[in-house]
Amino acid sequence: MKMLQAMMLFVATLVMAQANASTDALTDAQAEKIRDRIKPIAEVCVQGDDCGGPVVAVVTGPRSGEAVYAAACTTCHAAGVAGAPKKGDVAAWDKRLAKGFDATLANAINGLNAMPAKGLCMDCSDDELTAAIKFMSGK
Numbered sequence: 001m002k003m004l005q006a007m008m009l010f011v012a013t014l015v016m017a018q019a020n021a022s023t024d025a026l027t028d029a030q031a032e033k034i035r036d037r038i039k040p041i042a043e044v045c046v047q048g049d050d051c052g053g054p055v056v057a058v059v060t061g062p063r064s065g066e067a068v069y070a071a072a073c074t075t076c077h078a079a080g081v082a083g084a085p086k087k088g089d090v091a092a093w094d095k096r097l098a099k100g101f102d103a104t105l106a107n108a109i110n111g112l113n114a115m116p117a118k119g120l121c122m123d124c125s126d127d128e129l130t131a132a133i134k135f136m137s138g139k
């Protein structure tokens with residue numbers, strides 16, 4: 001009896017699948033439109049992959065302190081905007097670092113008064129921020 005039920009279910013499934021195939025068949029144009037609508041908005045392309053187009057993001061490991069500084073910190077730390085300790089101003093940086101490197105790094109990560117969290121480099125890792133601080137302070 002169980003076997004018979006299973007067979008019936010199997011046949012019913014087959015019939016339904018057949019019905020679906022004949023009534024819901026899409027034209028190529030419709031299928032193309034659907035594929036277009038549900039395609040991912042972006043794809044990650046890593047170095048070495050052939051992504052069939054210009055490479056948008058390349059994962060190359062941590063950026064140097066100089067690169068992070070140039071990209072994110074220079075806006076304020078080159079001229080000393082709003083009291084930001086200037087790059088290469090040893091005395092200013094010594095004062096900042098007197099409380100310890102970790103505490104200074106924590107302020108860079110969390111922000112401090114006019115200093116925005118992570119210096120607005122939201123994709124910077126702690127290591128990259130560390131490198132940038134070392135680059136600016138010369139330590």
Ligand code: HEC
Nearest residue numbers: 072073076082083084096104107108113114115119121132
């Ligand atoms: C929008 C301007 C601005 C940007 C961009 C910015 N800073 Fe700052 N930063 C400041 C200001 C202003 C201070 C001084 C804050 C204070 O002491 O009131 C400061 C202070 C610091 C300090 C000292 C914190 C302490 O404990 O005394 C560190 C470290 C620092 N910034 C790191 C960075 C790094 C790294 C970047 C780039 C990733 C960066 N900042 C980008 C404005 C900025």
